[in-house]
Amino acid sequence: MYSKKTLRNRNVSFENTHARNARNTAMNTVAHIDANYYYGQIEALFRPEVRGKAFVVGGDQESRKGIVLTKSPLAKKFGIKTGVSIRDALNVYPKLIVIPANYPLYLYFSQRMREIVLQHTDTIKPFGSDEMWAQLYGDRETVRKTVTAIRHDIWKQLCLTVSVGIGNNLPYAKLGSDLAPNNGVCELWNDEQEEKVYPLPVSDLLYVGQATTEKFNRYGIRTIGDLARTDPKQVCRIVKNKTGESLWEMAVGQDRTTVASIESIDDIKSIGNSNTMPRDLEDDNDIRAAFYMLAESISERMRSNGFEATVIKISLKDNDLYGFTRQTKLTRPTNLTAELVPAAMALFKRHYRWSKPIRALGICGADLIPEDSVFQASLFTDEKKRQKTVSLERSVDRVRGRYGHFALQRAVLMHERLKSVNANNDIGDAPTFYSY
Amino acid sequence: MADKTVIYCKQSGGPLIPLTVRIEWLSDGTINPLMFWTPDGTCYEVIGHSTGVKIAFLKERGVGLRWKVRGEIIETPDPETDELLHMQHETYLYLADKRFSERNIIDERYGHTGKEYIPVTLDVFPDGDYELIYFWAHGSRYMVEKTADVDNRGSFKAGGVGIWHKVEARLINADNDDDPNPLVSVRRTAAVYLELNKWFVRIAETA
Numbered sequence: 001m002y003s004k005k006t007l008r009n010r011n012v013s014f015e016n017t018h019a020r021n022a023r024n025t026a027m028n029t030v031a032h033i034d035a036n037y038y039y040g041q042i043e044a045l046f047r048p049e050v051r052g053k054a055f056v057v058g059g060d061q062e063s064r065k066g067i068v069l070t071k072s073p074l075a076k077k078f079g080i081k082t083g084v085s086i087r088d089a090l091n092v093y094p095k096l097i098v099i100p101a102n103y104p105l106y107l108y109f110s111q112r113m114r115e116i117v118l119q120h121t122d123t124i125k126p127f128g129s130d131e132m133w134a135q136l137y138g139d140r141e142t143v144r145k146t147v148t149a150i151r152h153d154i155w156k157q158l159c160l161t162v163s164v165g166i167g168n169n170l171p172y173a174k175l176g177s178d179l180a181p182n183n184g185v186c187e188l189w190n191d192e193q194e195e196k197v198y199p200l201p202v203s204d205l206l207y208v209g210q211a212t213t214e215k216f217n218r219y220g221i222r223t224i225g226d227l228a229r230t231d232p233k234q235v236c237r238i239v240k241n242k243t244g245e246s247l248w249e250m251a252v253g254q255d256r257t258t259v260a261s262i263e264s265i266d267d268i269k270s271i272g273n274s275n276t277m278p279r280d281l282e283d284d285n286d287i288r289a290a291f292y293m294l295a296e297s298i299s300e301r302m303r304s305n306g307f308e309a310t311v312i313k314i315s316l317k318d319n320d321l322y323g324f325t326r327q328t329k330l331t332r333p334t335n336l337t338a339e340l341v342p343a344a345m346a347l348f349k350r351h352y353r354w355s356k357p358i359r360a361l362g363i364c365g366a367d368l369i370p371e372d373s374v375f376q377a378s379l380f381t382d383e384k385k386r387q388k389t390v391s392l393e394r395s396v397d398r399v400r401g402r403y404g405h406f407a408l409q410r411a412v413l414m415h416e417r418l419k420s421v422n423a424n425n426d427i428g429d430a431p432t433f434y435s436y
Numbered sequence: 437m438a439d440k441t442v443i444y445c446k447q448s449g450g451p452l453i454p455l456t457v458r459i460e461w462l463s464d465g466t467i468n469p470l471m472f473w474t475p476d477g478t479c480y481e482v483i484g485h486s487t488g489v490k491i492a493f494l495k496e497r498g499v500g501l502r503w504k505v506r507g508e509i510i511e512t513p514d515p516e517t518d519e520l521l522h523m524q525h526e527t528y529l530y531l532a533d534k535r536f537s538e539r540n541i542i543d544e545r546y547g548h549t550g551k552e553y554i555p556v557t558l559d560v561f562p563d564g565d566y567e568l569i570y571f572w573a574h575g576s577r578y579m580v581e582k583t584a585d586v587d588n589r590g591s592f593k594a595g596g597v598g599i600w601h602k603v604e605a606r607l608i609n610a611d612n613d614d615d616p617n618p619l620v621s622v623r624r625t626a627a628v629y630l631e632l633n634k635w636f637v638r639i640a641e642t643a
């Protein structure tokens with residue numbers, strides 16, 4: 001939501017694309033912006049009575065059900081960890097205040113935060129609901145000024161503090177925001193990597209999970225520097241697949257991921273999901289299965305946030321990494337997988353001729369509107385039949401909420417090699433990016 | 437937004453008539469139309485209306501608010517047309533702007549003493565731009581004399597975020613719109629925030 005005045009004042013000038021590309025290939029500068037204890041900060045803003053106290057967001061105080069999603073700094077000091085059950089947290093500190101999550105509010109703040117950053121740069125890549133990378137331009141002094149202005153505006157407009165990492169590539173910037181204090185900045189430039197990055201534990205690196213860390217440790221790779229000094233071919237042998245090469249590139253600061261990419265479908269008023277597939281997709285059936293997998297997670301998120309999409313976008317990359325994005329207006333607003341997938345398929349068939357197998361696929365519901373809107377057009381399909389689908393998909397949400405994503409899978413997903421990827425996992429074998 | 441008409445009335449199948457609408461925006465987020473002006477200067481008083489319905493406009497891709505209203509002409513542009521006075525018309529009134537149909541996300545569970553949700557009165561122009569006319573704070577009614585600044589801002593003290601309006605206002609007689617009581621004619625600078633679907637306020641006294 002902008003006031004008119006803000007829109008008028010939005011006269012930030014940007015370099016043209018050509019100059020920017022030239023710069024990107026030389027030395028890229030990106031920031032990673034991460035809101036501090038996000039849900040907690042938002043709740044504390046609207047509840048002055050809990051400020052400075054030990055509280056957590058998530059679950060329910062009375063029934064002691066659910067898990068801790070975010071903890072306040074004081075709750076953290078008392079040893080309460082994210083992910084533990086509310087019951088256990090209350091056992092650790094019985095006076096703990098438990099605040100149920102208000103996802104629509106957090107979604108609103110995510111959108112606002114992205115809008116604010118987009119007043120200072122032209123390209124962002126959202127990562128989860130409270131983090132994003134932002135493309136920055138100019139020399140280091142200019143970059144520092146931009147970052148200060150972004151932090152200032154986020155505080156002024158949303159009363160949120162953020163941690164910011166700055167670097168020459170996305171993984172270093174992310175490392176930086178992890179190292180930065182709350183409401184602080186940490187710069188990790190490539191020319192300082194020996195002193196600042198290499199001594200850090202290898203597990204700090206983006207996408208190096210517990211399993212990979214253990215594998216590395218077995219080969220004596222404990223720090224990012226250890227990884228950087230290992231032959232990339234050896235890294236591939238250790239992790240037993242081709243991602244070894246890209247992990248090594250991340251360690252040495254040569255990761256070539258750009259802020260604008262297939263994953264960041266540009267409309268910030270959208271909910272999307274995309275994934276690099278575990279294998280190349282070769283025919284329409286593969287594509288349909290993949291769309292189902294991706295659409296289930298976005299329709300679930302739209303429903304839990306009370307939104308419907310009026311526009312659907314798809315994005316794809318073939319195995320030469322050539323990609324494009326296409327969009328179309330939906331015949332009626334929806335948050336149902338059963339309606340999103342046929343629309344995505346039709347769009348895909350209209351624009352892709354199967355010259356190459358598909359490597360990565362994305363689907364995104366855009367131009368979101370509140371679910372409780374009344375519609376003017378009366379060109380609906382059979383409304384009774386649709387209500388059945390609505391309640392079916394809602395009960396699927398409930399079962400999954402209780403038993404996990406694998407409890408219910410569509411028949412089409414039982415396609416052996418695809419079903420092993422849970423589209424709702426934050427980080428699988430390949431990065432999954434959401435734009436909430 | 438500036439070159440688009442988003443505040444209008446329209447009968448089904450009929451033409452779209454741009455309007456300026458005076459609305460009261462209650463502290464619970466409810467919006468009621470009070471009066472409206474057609475482009476020729478005719479002024480209608482709303483003597484009855486349905487509850488506002490949140491609506492999505494498929495063609496224009498927008499969202500907004502709609503009422504069915506009954507309006508009575510209380511002022512005509514020139515004396516020649518005085519016989520039109522007291523005529524009544526029924527029509528659909530549209531505020532086709534997202535600002536008027538935001539959801540109530542920041543609801544009762546966030547109530548606290550540092551922040552007061554308040555009723556305001558606005559004039560909304562055909563392009564969606566608006567002007568604050570009155571607001572209530574701490575049980576008193578204020579008339580806005582000037583809106584000095586508008587910006588996106590949060591208030592950490594009050595615990596809220598939204599579109600901040602810095603206004604110069606005057607305490608007035610609550611019962612009479614046209615006769616501000618000179619005895620209580622205290623001027624104040626106030627910060628009035630539109631937070632999603634509701635307005636809240638903090639008042640600071642000026643010297």
Ligand SMILES: [Mg+2]
Nearest residue numbers: 034035036130
């Ligand atoms: Mg965070």
